[in-house]
Amino acid sequence: MRKLVLIIVVFFGVTACKTNPFTGKKVLNFYPNSQIFPMAFAQYDQFLTENNVVEGGADAQMITKVGQRISSAAERWLSANGYPGYLKDYKWEYNLVKDKTVNAWCMPGGKIVFYTGILPITQTETGVAVVMGHEVAHALADHGAQRMSAGTLQQVGAVAGNIAIKDEQTRNTFNQAYGLGSTVGLMLPFSRSHETEADRIGLQIMAIAGYDPAEAAELWKRMKANSGGQAPPEFLSTHPSNDTRIANLTAWAPLAREEAIKFGVTTFQ
Numbered sequence: 001m002r003k004l005v006l007i008i009v010v011f012f013g014v015t016a017c018k019t020n021p022f023t024g025k026k027v028l029n030f031y032p033n034s035q036i037f038p039m040a041f042a043q044y045d046q047f048l049t050e051n052n053v054v055e056g057g058a059d060a061q062m063i064t065k066v067g068q069r070i071s072s073a074a075e076r077w078l079s080a081n082g083y084p085g086y087l088k089d090y091k092w093e094y095n096l097v098k099d100k101t102v103n104a105w106c107m108p109g110g111k112i113v114f115y116t117g118i119l120p121i122t123q124t125e126t127g128v129a130v131v132m133g134h135e136v137a138h139a140l141a142d143h144g145a146q147r148m149s150a151g152t153l154q155q156v157g158a159v160a161g162n163i164a165i166k167d168e169q170t171r172n173t174f175n176q177a178y179g180l181g182s183t184v185g186l187m188l189p190f191s192r193s194h195e196t197e198a199d200r201i202g203l204q205i206m207a208i209a210g211y212d213p214a215e216a217a218e219l220w221k222r223m224k225a226n227s228g229g230q231a232p233p234e235f236l237s238t239h240p241s242n243d244t245r246i247a248n249l250t251a252w253a254p255l256a257r258e259e260a261i262k263f264g265v266t267t268f269q
Contacts, residue, residue: 062128063095063114066125102223108142130206130211140201203249
């Protein structure tokens with residue numbers, strides 16, 4: 001049994017690699033689009049039936065407009081950089097849901113939700129583009145599938161430990177230590193790296209879509225003010241701190257403009 005677990009871990013490590021087109025790096029991902037997209041689409045449709053979707057009006061139209069501009073910009077970048085057809089299985093959809101939660105999210109395959117509660121923070125169409133670029137970037141980089149892959153390996157490690165350790169007390173100690181250690185030492189940093197990556201990719205594609213990337217840092221200043229400074233320490237969070245994001249986005253904005261200029265974009269909304 002131990003050999004079987006080892007073989008599984010080695011197999012995943014060797015075969016579960018996919019290249020992120022925006023970074024050129026190999027990433028952990030052994031869930032193909034053909035498997036994960038149908039599940040995500042079904043969950044998204046179910047969510048829409050159970051929540052108050054804003055069907056019309058200026059805000060809902062703006063969400064769709066910005067989403068289409070951002071996803072079109074992503075497709076332009078991918079085609080220009082040797083990835084034509086990368087988005088062929090994506091089915092972009094952008095919905096505004098009436099809810100006071102200050103949040104937005106994206107499922108694999110391009111299914112996006114904005115809550116009305118975030119609109120007072122975004123304030124403008126460009127502010128919406130900051131958030132939209134970030135959410136679209138999660139979909140482009142297959143972050144959902146990567147998190148599922150990491151979670152599977154985390155479970156395999158737990159199983160291997162429980163098989164290898166015969167003493168019940170030692171096994172209980174292992175489970176407690178492994179649960180905390182793998183979460184704080186692996187899963188949370190993994191999630192934070194995804195958020196940082198989505199910030200950078202999102203900044204780039206919002207600029208190509210004609211939105212001012214300098215607005216990203218300003219939006220996160222408003223997010224920080226809205227939170228009232230209430231946040232866990234960064235190492236215990238799934239997201240980088242507000243201050244880290246503001247510093248990163250400020251530094252990356254000129255680079256995003258330079259990338260947009262390559263696509264003929266010289267003025268920004």
